[in-house]
Amino acid sequence: MHAAVVVFPGSNCDRDLAVAFEAAGAKVSMVWHKDTKLPDGVDIVGVPGGFSFGDYLRCGAIAANSPICNEVKAHADRGGYAIGICNGFQVLAETGVLPGALLRNVGLKYICKTVGLNVVTSQCAYTEGYSAGDIIDIPIAHHDGNYFADDDTIARLQGEDRVAFTYTENPNGAKGDIAGILSANKRVLGMMPHPERAADAGHGGTDGQALFRALSGILTPA
Amino acid sequence: MKARVHVMLKNGVLDPQGEAVRHALGAMGFDGVNGVRQGKVIELDLADGTTEATVNEMCEKLLSNMVIESYTVEMS
Numbered sequence: 001m002h003a004a005v006v007v008f009p010g011s012n013c014d015r016d017l018a019v020a021f022e023a024a025g026a027k028v029s030m031v032w033h034k035d036t037k038l039p040d041g042v043d044i045v046g047v048p049g050g051f052s053f054g055d056y057l058r059c060g061a062i063a064a065n066s067p068i069c070n071e072v073k074a075h076a077d078r079g080g081y082a083i084g085i086c087n088g089f090q091v092l093a094e095t096g097v098l099p100g101a102l103l104r105n106v107g108l109k110y111i112c113k114t115v116g117l118n119v120v121t122s123q124c125a126y127t128e129g130y131s132a133g134d135i136i137d138i139p140i141a142h143h144d145g146n147y148f149a150d151d152d153t154i155a156r157l158q159g160e161d162r163v164a165f166t167y168t169e170n171p172n173g174a175k176g177d178i179a180g181i182l183s184a185n186k187r188v189l190g191m192m193p194h195p196e197r198a199a200d201a202g203h204g205g206t207d208g209q210a211l212f213r214a215l216s217g218i219l220t221p222a
Numbered sequence: 223m224k225a226r227v228h229v230m231l232k233n234g235v236l237d238p239q240g241e242a243v244r245h246a247l248g249a250m251g252f253d254g255v256n257g258v259r260q261g262k263v264i265e266l267d268l269a270d271g272t273t274e275a276t277v278n279e280m281c282e283k284l285l286s287n288m289v290i291e292s293y294t295v296e297m298s
């Protein structure tokens with residue numbers, strides 16, 4: 001598996017994500033936001049957490065219009081795998097690769113804590129290592145994680161088995177308790193919680209490990 | 223020439239910041255504030271001849287997120 005991790009000015013989970021991919025057996029290339037091409041043979045693109053471009057204008061909006069994001073979008077349009085975590089989810093929503101948007105948390109506070117997630121589906125490359133109905137503990141750290149989409153979109157996501165994770169206790173007001181969603185072909189995952197921060201015993205939790213391990217099994221080396 | 227862009231959350235999208243401001247106004251003794259919606263004003267200093275259509279395109283591609291926001295443009 002060859003993973004590319006995109007780095008924007010203000011990304012701060014890029015190296016954590018790279019470590020999680022490497023621990024799962026991936027070769028990792030870091031890609032700068034001004035790059036106009038992904039490395040050859042990339043199987044999966046990781047869009048990391050952080051505060052790209054200082055969250056100016058809207059979280060993820062400026063990053064979504066950076067040169068590399070045209071490539072990330074083209075990669076996803078070709079059926080390539082991509083995972084956006086936290087700010088990365090905001091970026092993928094802003095590019096339109098994933099539907100909806102992330103609004104300010106209902107309580108207006110930045111929330112940094114470990115939360116319970118329901119694994120809603122195990123029918124995708126990312127969640128194969130879990131069983132539907134599992135509850136896993138994964139940290140969140142965001143100010144704008146309140147998932148919003150119109151009712152039709154929410155119903156479609158639910159009807160097409162494209163909700164990957166929901167919160168056991170909704171921390172931010174997200175519609176349908178949604179913590180993570182999949183693209184129509186289920187190859188793009190966007191999620192607010194940070195599985196890469198629960199991927200090593202030293203993190204205090206390892207419930208995120210199965211996500212990265214499942215990927216390495218499915219994506220054959222390029 | 224200049225353009226002034228107003229970006230607002232669409233009706234039906236909860237505005238927790240506006241709600242917090244409404245609560246604060248009530249707590250300060252200002253009665254009768256039934257709702258507060260908070261938006262953004264963006265002023266653009268533009269080359270002469272820039273059309274409103276171009277500004278609309280800027281709004282739709284970057285300045286507003288059409289999933290959750292609406293915009294209006296004033297050219298001057």
